[in-house]
Amino acid sequence: MSNDVVMQYFEWYLPDDGQHWQRLAGDVQHLKEIGISMVWLPPAFKGTSSSDVGYGVYDLFDLGEFDQKGTIRTKYGSKEDYLNAIETLKANGISPIADVVLNHKASADSTESFTVVEVDPNDRTKILSEPFTIQGWTHFTFDGRHDIYNDFHWHWYHFTGTDFDAASSRQGIFQIQGDNKGWADSQLVDQENGNYDYLMYADLDFKHPEVIKNIDDWVEWFLDTTGIEGFRLDAVKHIDSYFMKNFIYNVKKKMGDDFYVFGEFWNGDQESNKEYLANIDYSFDLVDVKLHQNLFDASQVASAYDLRQVFEGTLVQNNPESAVTFVDNHDTQRGQALESTVAEWFKPAAYSIILLRQQGLPCVFYGDYYGISGEFAQQDFQDELDKLLYVRQYHVYGEQIDYLDAPDCIGWVNLGSEEHPDGSVVLISNDQATSKRMDLGVSNAGKTFVDIMGVSPEEVQIGEDGWAEFPVQGQSVSVWINNQTLESA
Incomplete structure (x- = not known):
């Protein structure tokens, strides 16, 4: 692992x-x-x-x-x-x-004229207007790059929607109209707001070849x-x-x-x-x-x-x-x-x-x-x-055993593996100081564990049966590991 x-x-x-x-x-x-x-x-x-x-x-x-x-x-x-x-x-x-x-492109180099409908921001499947023409920031020419690496330029028909009409200086969510246009299939995008294809800026049309x-x-x-x-x-x-x-x-x-x-x-x-x-x-x-x-x-x-x-x-x-x-x-x-x-x-x-x-x-x-x-x-x-x-x-190796058994205190142990024989114990409290009896297995028997987080000052001796009582302070986490491995780290 x-x-x-x-x-x-x-x-x-x-x-x-x-x-x-x-x-x-x-x-x-x-x-x-x-x-x-x-x-x-x-x-x-x-x-x-x-x-x-x-x-x-x-x-x-x-x-x-x-x-x-x-x-x-x-x-x-x-x-x-x-x-x-x-x-x-x-x-x-x-x-x-x-x-x-x-998902989108921003800060186009110039505007273009194209037809849109305005949609409801809370339900993008609901059309609020008849088709009308806007000036949208959708023309990307990358003049500073001079077509190095790629000479493709973007136009309005490469997008599904935009959020600003430069002609009227008005913001909104404008769905671009034309052949094979429209939001992505609602089953293929998140359905929050009816259809959450549009997020921001000029939204790419992933249906366009x-x-x-x-x-x-x-x-x-x-x-x-x-x-x-x-x-x-x-x-x-x-x-x-x-x-x-x-x-x-x-x-x-x-x-x-x-x-x-x-x-x-x-x-x-x-x-x-x-x-x-x-x-x-x-x-x-x-x-x-x-x-x-x-x-x-x-x-x-x-x-x-x-x-x-x-x-x-x-x-x-x-x-x-x-x-x-x-x-x-x-x-x-x-x-x-x-x-x-x-x-x-x-x-x-x-x-x-x-x-x-x-x-x-x-x-x-x-x-x-x-x-x-x-x-x-x-x-x-x-x-x-x-x-x-x-x-x-x-x-954090070997079998993991969960103790997710109290509303104010949960914990778990990792028993360790052949390559990493020393296990670990994690205990979290969101209320008062408490403790939990946990099983680290006989492979950890007799070891002395300390809280590497320094929250709980005491040492815990693992019993011959692998069990021990591990404390945790109020609203804190304690992580217990073998003291000898910590000293040699």
């Missing part, structure tokens, strides 16, 4: 200094030492400006190389720096994962240019799932099945997740939104939350082999669109839930590890996470 860990190596409020790729390259050895096996990189493509976090994608073929949108570099640096960071990660045995944003051809040309170029070893797919609930399945099939056909892919399907409903995974033939994994929501809820109400329910309805419970677990990310951090930041008091416990269990692939958020500065500041949890990552590397 390999206890892989992803790190999301960015947060929303990073400085617009063009130095992030260089900082990452300088941090790679440290990431390797703490057990990070994959790094999810922020979107590397030219956006609306140098300060664009990467999701207002303008030109997928510009990785910080051409003078476009007032900048050559992206927020994170130059193409050369990006490629160097990727090579440095790979040289140290860490897989670089590219954030791929295909020229769009599909251009994306195929781009991904071939991108893979050959960067040597990237995986994708994080942005906003897949808004993209035709039939297209996504075929797109990833072709990528893996080129790169092999070890090319790791996971998607942001932002929907906490377990049936919707199951349906989406079936629609894509389980060709890539999904982030576990429901687990994040449960962790957020638990952190907000403290002892009023029944910890026995923390895995209820989650992807890691229903489809653990397809789940990427996380505590927070760039969308849930304070000040962002999906703000639902897990409260600081519960962060260590939340991370123990994703890092110290054997189900799912855990993702550590840069903002939690290194902290966040500015208006929406947050402390860092580097010390706590280093300890949890250490335990994951060496003590």
Whole structure:
């Protein structure tokens, strides 16, 4: 078993200094030492400006190389720096994962006239107007790139919708009209708001053969240019799932099945997740939104939350082999669109839930590890996470036995394996100090366990039958491991 860990190596409020790729390259050895096996990189493509976090994608073929949108570099640096960071990660045995944003294009070079109907933002299947003409920002010519790498230019008929009429300076959701136009089939996108094909900017029409051809040309170029070893797919609930399945099939056909892919399907409903995974033939994994929501809820109400329910309805419970677990990310951090930041008091416990269990692939958020500065500041949890990552590397093996049996205190044990014989015990309280009698198996009999988190000061002697009583302080997490292995670490 390999206890892989992803790190999301960015947060929303990073400085617009063009130095992030260089900082990452300088941090790679440290990431390797703490057990990070994959790094999810922020979107590397030219956006609306140098300060664009990467999701207002303008030109997928510009990785910080051409003078476009007032900048050559992206927020994170130059193409050369990006490629160097990727090579440095790979040289140290860490897989670089590219954030791929295909749903929309932003900051077009000029407007075009075309026919639309306005739709209800709360029900995109409901038409509010007769057809009328707008001036929409849909003409992309990439003049600063001069057709290098690809000479395709985008027009209104390559999109399904847009959100601004330049002629009237009016915002709305405008569905583009014409032959074979319209939103994606409702069964192939999320059905929130009736049909959630449209999210923002100029929305790509994945039914159009020229769009599909251009994306195929781009991904071939991108893979050959960067040597990237995986994708994080942005906003897949808004993209035709039939297209996504075929797109990833072709990528893996080129790169092999070890090319790791996971998607942001932002929907906490377990049936919707199951349906989406079936629609894509389980060709890539999904982030576990429901687990994040449960962790957020638990952190907000403290002892009023029944910890026995923390895995209820989650992807890691229903489809653990397809789940990427996380505590927070760039969308849930304070000040962002999906703000639902897990409260600081519960962060260590939340991370123990994703890092110290054997189900799912855990993702550590840069903002939690290194902290966040500015208006929406947050402390860092580097010390706590280093300890949890250490335990994951060496003590999360063998049979896992759950003790999810009390509303205010849950725990589990990992018994250890032949290669990693020392097990671990995790105990979480959201109320008062308490304890739980747990079985570590006879292979751990006689060992002395200590709390690596430093919360519970006492030592616990494992009985000859493998059982022991493990304490936990109020509203905290204790992680117990063999004292001898800790001393030799």
